[in-house]
Amino acid sequence: MKIFLVIIxxxxxxLSLFAQNYLPISESKATHLVCPDKASYLQVGDPSLVLAEVxxxxxxxxxxxxxxxxxxxxxxxxxCAGRIYSLILHFQDSKEIxxxxxxxxxxxxxxxxxxxxxxxxxxxxSEQILLKRKSLVRGVRQKKDGIKVQLKTITQKNGFLxxxxxxxxxxxxxxxxxxFHWWIDDKRQxxxxxxxxxxxxxxxxxxxxxxxPGYTTVREVxxxxxxxxxxxxxxxxxxxEKALGNTGRRLTLEIGNKDILKAKELISN
Numbered sequence: 001m002k003i004f005l006v007i008i009x010x011x012x013x014x015l016s017l018f019a020q021n022y023l024p025i026s027e028s029k030a031t032h033l034v035c036p037d038k039a040s041y042l043q044v045g046d047p048s049l050v051l052a053e054v055x056x057x058x059x060x061x062x063x064x065x066x067x068x069x070x071x072x073x074x075x076x077x078x079x080c081a082g083r084i085y086s087l088i089l090h091f092q093d094s095k096e097i098x099x100x101x102x103x104x105x106x107x108x109x110x111x112x113x114x115x116x117x118x119x120x121x122x123x124x125x126s127e128q129i130l131l132k133r134k135s136l137v138r139g140v141r142q143k144k145d146g147i148k149v150q151l152k153t154i155t156q157k158n159g160f161l162x163x164x165x166x167x168x169x170x171x172x173x174x175x176x177x178x179x180f181h182w183w184i185d186d187k188r189q190x191x192x193x194x195x196x197x198x199x200x201x202x203x204x205x206x207x208x209x210x211x212x213p214g215y216t217t218v219r220e221v222x223x224x225x226x227x228x229x230x231x232x233x234x235x236x237x238x239x240x241e242k243a244l245g246n247t248g249r250r251l252t253l254e255i256g257n258k259d260i261l262k263a264k265e266l267i268s269n
Contacts, residue, residue, distance in 0.1 A: 021085070021086060021087045021088055021104050021105055022087070022088050022090060023064075023076065023087045023088065023089050023090075023099065023104075024089075024090060024091075024092035024093075024094040024096075025050065025064050025065065025066045025089050025090075025091065025092070026065075026066055026091060026092065026093045026094070027065065027066040027067065027068050027069065028093065029065070029093070029094075029097050030063055030064070030065045030097065031063075031064045031065065031094075031097050031098075031099070032061055032062065032063055032064070032097065032098045032099070033061070033062040033064065033078065033099055033100075033101045034060065034061060034098065034099070034100050034101060035060040035061065035062065035078065035080040035081075035101045035102075036060070036080060036081050036101065036102050037060060037080050037081040038059040038060055038080070038199075039054045039059060039060065039062055039078055039079070039080050040079050040080060040183070040197050040198055040199035041077070041078065041079035041197065041198050041199075042054055042062060042076075042077070042078055042079075043076070043077045044074065044075070044076055044089075045074040045075035045076070045089075046074045046075075048067065049066065049067055049068075049070045049074045049089075050064065050065070050066055050067065050074050050076070050089055051064070051065050051066075051067060052064045052065075052076055060080075062078060062101075064076065064089070066089075066091055069091050070091050071091070073088050073089060073090050074088075074089040074090075075087065075088060075089060076089055078101060079198065079199065080101060082108065082199070082201050083106040083107065083108060084106060084107050084108070085101055085104050085105075085106045087104060117157075117158055117160065119204060122160070122203070122204040122223050123204070123206065125157060125162065125266055126162065126204070126206040126221035126223070127206070128266070129153065129155065129162055129164050129221055129266070130164070130206070130219055130221060132153075134153070135150075135152045135153070136152065136153045136154070136264075137151045137152060137153060137154060137259055140253050140254070140255055140259065141253070142251045142252055142253060144249050144250075144251050145171070145249055146169065146170045146171035147167070147168070147169055147170070147171070147175055147212075147241075147249055147251060148167070148168040148170065149165065149166070149167050149168075149237075149239055149251045149253060150165070150166045150167075150168075150253075151163065151164070151165055151237075151253050151255060151259075152164040152165065152166050152219070154255075154259060154260060154262070154263040154264075155263055155264050155265070155266040156226065156263040156264070156265060156266065157265065157266040159225065159226050160203060160223050160224070160225060160226065161223070161224045161225070161226055161227070161260065161263060162221055162222075162223055162266060163221065163222045163223075163224065163237075163255075164219060164220070164221050165219065165220045165221075165222065165237070165253070166217060166218075166219050167209075167212055167217065167218050167219075167220070167239070168216075168217040169212045169213065169214055169215065169216050169217075170215065171214055171215075172214045172215070173214055174211050174212065174213050174214060175211070175212040175241060175249070176210065176211050176241060176242040176243070176248075177209055177210055177211065177212070177239065177240070177241065177242065178240040178241055178242035178243075178248060179239075179240050180205075180222070180237065180238070180239055180240075181199065181237070181238045181240070182199065182200040182201070182202060182222070182224065182235065182236070182237055182238075183197045183198065183199055183200065183235070183236045183238070184197070184198045184200060184227075184229065184233055184234075184235055184236075185197045185198075185233065185234060185235075185236045186232060186233060186234075187232050187233065187234050187254075200224055200225075200227070200235070202222045202223055202224055203223045203224060203225060204222075204223035205220070205221070205222055205223070206220060206221040206222075207220050207221075222237075227260070228257065228260070228261070229256070229257040229260065233257075234254045234255060234256055234257075235254075235255040235256075235260065236252060236253065236254050236255070237252065237253040237255070238250060238251075238252050239251045239252075
């Protein structure tokens with residue numbers, strides 16, 4: 001009976017800690033957070049007390065360790081899969097060293113977009129863009145092993161930015177799309193304790209492109225909330241190929257603030 005009560009007490013304590021987003025850390029053990037997706041932002045409250053980093057080869061794994069014992073609390077903020085997690089860190093030698101991030105309380109990252117428009121309006125505007133053939137943006141393109149991705153136009157309407165992207169497959173084999181990811185990132189990549197990336201979730205995507213057949217060109221429209229980039233930062237689009245053993249081709253577009261500021265007003269038909 002006593003053992004049963006002890007177990008119940010421990011379970012209640014653990015549930016309480018998760019509810020309050022408390023996470024124990026120590027200097028003798030590395031604590032790991034397993035994220036449901038790539039951690040797009042990571043920040044510790046006091047770097048002199050806590051070291052935290054995204055594991056380079058495992059971007060969904062966050063490693064945390066105390067620099068020494070401390071009495072006051074610190075904090076850790078993680079953004080992952082469009083959710084923001086705010087954890088309270090306290091020094092404690094715990095037997096548990098691996099935690100799943102989605103077990104903690106979270107909030108949706110980012111507030112509501114200005115000039116909100118329903119999907120059917122975004123769809124009509126995207127179709128209007130795809131009816132046009134003029135290419136306006138120069139130099140924002142990448143080629144790799146027979147695949148070419150290019151930014152054609154940037155337009156804006158009612159608090160939204162419309163990015164038209166053209167993808168060409170010049171090979172005989174189909175290119176299977178794993179995913180598209182949008183990030184705000186530094187122009188140059190540095191290895192640092194805290195990542196410099198921030199993921200941006202599109203408000204709308206016109207086509208759900210999964211396969212680009214051989215010798216075929218497709219066009220897509222991504223709709224993002226209006227944004228202005230700080231100095232030395234770019235908006236990056238990554239297109240990843242689905243292939244065995246992470247051998248797929250990855251193509252990247254880097255869009256500068258000067259290109260975004262040139263976005264023309266989209267005139268409705």
